Amino acid sequence: MSFGATLVAIVAILAWASLRHRRLSARDSVMMPAQPADNTALVREVAALRARVEVLERILTDQRGSVDLAREIESLRER
Known part of the structure; x- marks a missing residue:
């Protein structure tokens, strides 16, 4: 093998190894659990968001006056 062919072979092997390493590390980072x-x-945040959505649904569906609506909005701002 000539020096040029050897050099090309080494560069090709290094490029292949680099691509394989990137692919495996990307797959591992996606598969790692939180x-x-x-x-x-996250569980606490989801619970808080669900509570806020329930309040908003109640505000939208209840047939109460504007005073109650203002009170509900203020209670949401306090949270």
Whole structure:
């Protein structure tokens, strides 16, 4: 093998190894589960958002006066 062919072979092997490493690390990062602390924070945030949606649904569907509506909006701002 000549020096040029050897050099091309080495560069091709390094490029292939680099692409394979990137592909495997990208797949691993997608497959990694969230940390338990992240899960706890997400569960709390989802619960808070559900409570707010319930209040908004109640505001929209109830047939109460504007005073009650203003009170509900203020209670949402306080949270």
